[in-house]
Amino acid sequence: MILDRVTDLIGNTPILRLPVGNAALLLKMEKNNPGGSTKDRMAHNMVLAAIKSGRLKPGGVIVESSSGNTGIGLAITAVELGLRFIAVVDHHAAPDKIAVMRALGAEIRMVEGSYRDDEVAVVERQRLAAEIAASIPGAIFMNQSDNAANAGGYSALVREVIEETGGAIDAYVGCVGTGGSMTGIGRGLKAHRSGTMIVAVEPAGSIVFGRPGHPYYQSGTGTPAGDTVGLVLDYSCIDLGLQVTDAQAFETARYFARRIGLLVGGSTGGVLYTALRLIHEGTIGGNVLVSVADGGEKYLGTIFNDDWMAARRLNDPTVWIDLDRWLGRAAPAIAASDFPYLSAA
Template sequence: MIYDKVSSLIGNTPLLELPVAAPNARFLLKIEKNNPGGSMKDRMARSMVLAAIRDGRLGKGGTIVESSSGNTGIGLAIVAAEMGFRFIAVVDHHAAPDKLAVMRALGAELKFVEGDYAEDEVAVVERQQTAARLATEIPGAIFMNQSDNPANPEGYKGFVEELLVQTDGKVDAFCGCTGTGGSLSGIAKYLKQHNADIVTIGVEPKGSIIFGQPGHPYYQSGTGTPKGDEVGLILDYDVIDIGTQVGDAEAFETARYIAENTGLLIGGSSGGAIYTALEYLHSGRISGTVVCSVADGGEKYLHSVFNRDWLAERDLLSSAVWQQMAEWMPVHHPYKTDAELFEEVA
C-alpha cells in the first residue's frame, strides 16, 4: 500500500520468533521498533492527540506539552509535525542523547528541568510539574499528561488486534515493560477480552515503585516509576497477573546478547522484559506461546547500553547473564560451525 502521511505507518509491526530451550514453547517478539518513531509509544502519541482534538482540548495551531524521557516525545513530535502543532518536550538529563536529537530533528522544542540530580536519578516529578505549568502559561496549549491520560492505553488496541491475527489467536502469555502503565494496561486489557486465561506480566526496573518495592535510582530509561513520583492513574493492576522487577545488568546484558547473537538491536528496557519472560518460561511459571514487546530499538542507546566502557564504569557488565541467556536461548550459527557452508559463501 502507498500512504500519504507518516502516522499511517504506525502499527502492523512484525513478529520474530527466537529459539528457546523450553519444550513445547514458542517465544515471539513483536517488533515495535519498526514504528516510524522507533518505538511502541507512537501508538499512544497518536491516540492522545486524536482524542484531544475530538474533545476540543486541542485546536488548530495549538501547542502540545509533555514530560518525556524520549520515546513518547518522539511520537508526539511526529504527530505534531504532521498536523501542524507546536510541540514542547520537557526532559531531563536521564534521556538518551540520541532521543533528544531525534526530537529536535522533528521540530520539537526541548525544555530541560532544573535541579541537581544524580546520573541514575530520574527527575519525573519536576518534569511533570514543569510541563503542567507551561501548558497553563501558553495560550492554546495542552498538557498531554500521558501517566493519567485514558487515551494512552486505548492506543494499544491495534497492537492486540494485529497480534491475534498474526498468531491465529493463540497467545498464552504476554510480557512487557511497565512505565506509565499505558502500554501494559492497554495490551493486557484487550488480550484478556480475547481470552481471560492469558497470563500478563509487567516488568519494572529494580528501584521502581510500581509493584510496591522500595525505590532507589536505576539506569533503565523510559520505564518504571522512580521514588518520589506517583504511579499513573492509567495503570490497571486488575489486568496484570504478575508484577516483577529486573536489574539494570540483566536488562542491558540481555540486550547486548540479543544483538550479538541475532543481529537485532533492542533497547535496554526491552532487554529486561525479554530476560524476565525467558526466566518465567524456563521455570515453568508460563508456557505455550509467549509474546514479548520490543518497545524500542537499541539504536538510541549506542552510547550507553551498547558501550562496554559505559557499562564497566557503572559495574553493569555480567558474564553470568550471558551464560544464562545461552542456556535459555541457545543460538545456532551455521556459518560459524559448518566449514562446508563457510566455503560455499567464500
Template structure:
C-alpha cells in the first residue's frame, strides 16, 4: 500500500447474536475506513468518474460539495490523492469535529448564511451555494452527491466484501437513507446476488424520503429535510420497506451499544440498529441481518454521547434501553 485510499474497504464484521429467531446482527465496521466513514468509498468513486470524464481536470481542478461532514472528509482524502483543491459547503448542523477534520486535511470551509434552528438542516442553501461556487471558481465542479450516479457505484466493494464475509448469506440489509447512494448501490448488489434479501431503508422521523410530513430532526448526515428535493440516486425499487426512527431511538441505541459492546457508533447508525432489532423481534426479518456502522461515535461525543445535551433537548427515553435489553436477552 502506498496511499491512504488503499486503506478504503476490507472493513471487518462484528456479529452480535440475537436469541430471538436464532438471528445474528452483523455490523460492518465502516468507520474503519481512513476517513472514518463509509462515505470514503463513494467520494473516491465520484472523483475518479469526474476525472475520467474530463469534467474535473488535474492538477488545478476544484471539487465543490455540500456536506454534513463525512462525504466532505472522503472528498478531502481524494483531493489529496489526485492533487485537487476541495471546498466544503457546510452549515451549523454538521458535527464540529467533522469540520475540523476536513480543515486539518486542507479543505476550505464555507458556511452558509441564514437563521436556522438547531435541529434544522440547511441543505437547500448548502446546495445553492455549492452550485454557485462551482460556477464562480475556475476549474471547479459541483459533485452533487444526491444526483451523482457515481455515488452508488462506489459501494460495489462493500457488497463484494459482505458476500464473502457472510459466505454468501445476507438475509436482510438495514441501512440509513440520506442521499440514497449507499442504499441504492448496496441494495442492488445484494439483490443481484440473492433476490430474497430483504432491504429496509431507515430515515429520521421528520425526513421526507418515504412520503411522511417533514419536520426538524437532530440526526446528522441522513434523511432529506423538509424543503429539499429527494435525490435522484434514491432507488425505491430496491427498498422493500421504508421506515422512520426518532432521534431518541437513534441516540439512545448508540449509547446502549457503546455500553453493551464497547463499540462507538454514530447517531444515524444507532437508528438503523434499533430498527433492525425491532424488525427481528417482530419477525419481519431473521437470519443474517447486515447493518453498516456508517461512522463512529467519536465524532459525536459532545452531542449524542453527552447526557446533558440530550436532556436539554428532551432526547432521553428509557423505553428504548428497555426494548433493546429485552430484544438482545
C-alpha cells in the first residue's frame, strides 16, 4: 500500500495473539502508529474536528497540556496542516517524549513549581495551557479531557478490531486517563456486542474510581489527586474498574521485553498485568483485547533503566513469578540478570 500523507499511516495496526491457557490475549499494536502511540488517532481527530467547527483557522495555534503522547500526535498533525503547536508539560513527562515533540517542531512550555518526583502537575499544566491559548490570537486550548472528539478518534480502531477478529471480542482491558480511549473503545465494542466485558485500569493513587489519591509514576494515565475526572469519560460503558501499582506495571513492561521480546510502555504494562491476573482468576476469558498504547522505546531512561527503578524502589520480582505462572512458563524462569538493580536498592 502506498500512502500520500504521514497521517494516512495512523490506524490499521496489527494484532499479536498470545495464548494464555484457554484464553487468547489479543494485543492491538497501537505503538505502530507514526507517533508511536494510540493517541495519534485522537489527536488527529481533535484537530480535524476543531477545523471543521471553525474554532481552528488555517495557520492557527494549538495549545495542549500533555504528558507526551497526545503532544506527539498533535505535533505530527500540526506539521502536516501548517499549524503552530505549543505543548505544556511537566517534570513527569518522559524526556524521550519531550525530545520527540521538539524534533517535530513543537514549542515546549514547562510548568514551574516544586513538585515531587512522582507527582503529576496536571492541574497547573491545564491552567497554563488555557492561559497561553487565551493570550495568543488564533490559538485554541485543545483540552483533551473535556473534548468530545477525543473519544470519537477511536471509532476506526473499533472497526478495525471487529474486522480483524470477526467481532469475537469477549473482553477489553485498557488504561483510563482522560477517558477518551476507554469511552470510545468501550462504547464501540458494546454497541457491536453488548456482552463484551469492559475493564478500566488506573494507577494506584488515581482518583478515577473514587479511591484515595496519592502520587504515582505511571505516565499518561489516571487522574491525580487535585484534578477532576474528564467530562469525556463515560462510566456507563465500564463493567469493572481496577487499580495497578507502579511496580506491577513497570515490572510487567520489563518482563515483556525480556520474555516476549516486545517493548511496551508503563501503562500498557499495567493493563497486561491486570488482564493476565483476571484471566488466571477466571473473571474474563475467550478473546481478551488489550491496546498496546505505546512502546517502551520512550521509557529507556526510566522504566528500562536499572538505576532509575532501584532509586525509586519499584523493583518487585514477585511480579515476574506471577507472570511466569499465569503464562504457563516453567519455573524457575527468573535469572539474576533480570534484576541487576536489586543489589543497588
